[in-house]
Amino acid sequence: MNEEDITGKVLYQDDNHTFIWLGGEGKYRKGVIQTMQYLIIDNGRGTLLDPGGVHLFSRVVAAVSRYISIDKIDTIFFSHQDPDVSSGIALWLGVTKAKVYVSALWTRFLPHFGIVDTSRVLPIEDKGSSLSLPSGAVLKFVPAHFMHSCGQFGVFDTRSKILFTGDIGAAVFDDDNETVFVDDFEKHRPLVEPFHTRYIASNIVAKKWCSIVSALNPAMIAPQHGAIYRGESVRQFLSWLSNLRCGVDIADKIFGV
Amino acid sequence: MNEEDITGKVLYQDDNHTFIWLGGEGKYRKGVIQTMQYLIIDNGRGTLLDPGGVHLFSRVVAAVSRYISIDKIDTIFFSHQDPDVSSGIALWLGVTKAKVYVSALWTRFLPHFGIVDTSRVLPIEDKGSSLSLPSGAVLKFVPAHFMHSCGQFGVFDTRSKILFTGDIGAAVFDDDNETVFVDDFEKHRPLVEPFHTRYIASNIVAKKWCSIVSALNPAMIAPQHGAIYRGESVRQFLSWLSNLRCGVDIADKIFGV
Numbered sequence: 219m220n221e222e223d224i225t226g227k228v229l230y231q232d233d234n235h236t237f238i239w240l241g242g243e244g245k246y247r248k249g250v251i252q253t254m255q256y257l258i259i260d261n262g263r264g265t266l267l268d269p270g271g272v273h274l275f276s277r278v279v280a281a282v283s284r285y286i287s288i289d290k291i292d293t294i295f296f297s298h299q300d301p302d303v304s305s306g307i308a309l310w311l312g313v314t315k316a317k318v319y320v321s322a323l324w325t326r327f328l329p330h331f332g333i334v335d336t337s338r339v340l341p342i343e344d345k346g347s348s349l350s351l352p353s354g355a356v357l358k359f360v361p362a363h364f365m366h367s368c369g370q371f372g373v374f375d376t377r378s379k380i381l382f383t384g385d386i387g388a389a390v391f392d393d394d395n396e397t398v399f400v401d402d403f404e405k406h407r408p409l410v411e412p413f414h415t416r417y418i419a420s421n422i423v424a425k426k427w428c429s430i431v432s433a434l435n436p437a438m439i440a441p442q443h444g445a446i447y448r449g450e451s452v453r454q455f456l457s458w459l460s461n462l463r464c465g466v467d468i469a470d471k472i473f474g475v
Numbered sequence: 476m477n478e479e480d481i482t483g484k485v486l487y488q489d490d491n492h493t494f495i496w497l498g499g500e501g502k503y504r505k506g507v508i509q510t511m512q513y514l515i516i517d518n519g520r521g522t523l524l525d526p527g528g529v530h531l532f533s534r535v536v537a538a539v540s541r542y543i544s545i546d547k548i549d550t551i552f553f554s555h556q557d558p559d560v561s562s563g564i565a566l567w568l569g570v571t572k573a574k575v576y577v578s579a580l581w582t583r584f585l586p587h588f589g590i591v592d593t594s595r596v597l598p599i600e601d602k603g604s605s606l607s608l609p610s611g612a613v614l615k616f617v618p619a620h621f622m623h624s625c626g627q628f629g630v631f632d633t634r635s636k637i638l639f640t641g642d643i644g645a646a647v648f649d650d651d652n653e654t655v656f657v658d659d660f661e662k663h664r665p666l667v668e669p670f671h672t673r674y675i676a677s678n679i680v681a682k683k684w685c686s687i688v689s690a691l692n693p694a695m696i697a698p699q700h701g702a703i704y705r706g707e708s709v710r711q712f713l714s715w716l717s718n719l720r721c722g723v724d725i726a727d728k729i730f731g732v
Binding site for chain 2: 249250251266270271272273274291299300301302304309311323325328329330332333338342345346361363364369370416417418419420422424426430465466469471472473474475
């Protein structure tokens with residue numbers, strides 16, 4: 219990664235709609251899973267995707283403020299309930315007036331992160347739903363249950379054709395093999411295979427999700443960890459994942475009995 | 476529940492070993508999942524099981540201090556990574572010198588809850604392990620992966636024969652049907668069925684876990700939510716759970732496609 223990659227990158231832009239990757243964590247990462255945050259700006263209003271934990275709050279606030287004033291954030295989306303995704307919720311609700319969207323499975327759990335105004339936390343029902351943005355662009359909440367969380371969604375931005383996936387597609391880098399984009403899936407595969415094999419619950423849901431996502435024909439797949447799939451690597455990743463044996467498919471091996 | 480049930484109850488006691496349920500939350504519960512914490516005292520040293528989130532920290536510290544000085548807590552166990560289980564980690568590491576045990580899948584995620592000394596967070600490998608207490612009693616970390624978390628353990632206390640299960644066995648009460656113990660499983664079943672059907676990943680792991688647990692022959696099953704199974708209800712719960720179709724078994728219904 220170079221300096222530009224640390225400070226962020228515009229992934230899509232037209233007259234009234236921008237999809238931004240907010241940059242990597244670089245040196246903050248020792249012993250802590252690296253995460254990536256995304257910001258959609260539509261007619262000057264902001265949507266944050268998995269803005270992250272307490273640990274990252276100050277870095278993400280600073281990154282967002284390079285593009286938009288914090289008080290213009292209307293919407294915060296959490297793909298699932300993990301600490302690296304959502305533990306900053308009380309801080310974000312404090313500095314914005316945003317509504318939070320998360321799986322209906324987790325609305326009663328999030329208050330345990332701290333003092334939270336539950337009227338601002340809106341449940342997404344299992345089948346998914348959509349949110350219209352000011353310009354007419356639509357965010358689709360795409361079901362991804364059991365991949366890994368039992369209540370999980372991605373977000374498909376119909377304007378940019380970028381699919382934000384949370385943990386799906388996540389890569390675990392060493393210090394010296396980090397990239398921003400996946401341009402060679404076969405080279406990238408060893409960095410994603412152990413995570414998906416152990417964390418995703420079953421090939422049943424992997425295959426179902428790949429079928430739903432293929433029908434959306436995304437231009438990019440943007441996960442919360444690792445690197446962003448574009449071009450041919452999108453299709454190659456989906457093809458690989460739809461055939462993966464994982465989770466309960468290899469339960470004997472994982473449990474050791 | 477009566478007043479005694481709110482302040483806690485000793486579930487097992489001998490000369491040098493005590494297993495304590497630390498009481499319910501009572502009135503704090505509106506819109507927030509109710510949780511239960513447990514404390515094991517062995518030769519005067521403490522082990523805390525799922526002490527909970529930021530939200531509950533002051534209540535749980537007060538409850539623990541009725542039985543033991545906080546600085547005698549040597550061990551904190553987290554069944555999985557959810558906010559209601561573990562988001563208080565930074566606070567607990569601040570007031571104790573305890574080591575934290577959690578699935579190896581989550582050690583890199585927990586620091587996102589805040590500033591955490593990662594050298595005090597010890598990973599439990601997938602197959603499980605054991606911890607000897609001062610008196611010679613042993614805590615077994617029993618694998619419970621994908622029930623619901625993909626990296627999850629329970630704790631079997633070989634002395635008291637009590638199995639702490641985290642979310643497994645969890646009941647969701649209304650305001651007026653709360654009990655501390657399950658003495659009539661058929662009456663309790665409607666309170667546990669929706670949760671287990673939706674959150675547990677598959678009958679494959681439910682059946683495997685019930686087989687592992689039956690071999691331990693627990694006297695009680697103590698979950699993090701709901702009520703404590705004892706007597707005949709332990710066997711009845713395991714028999715019911717081992718036959719449950721859940722999670723990816725009903726993926727078409729959950730995804731709606």
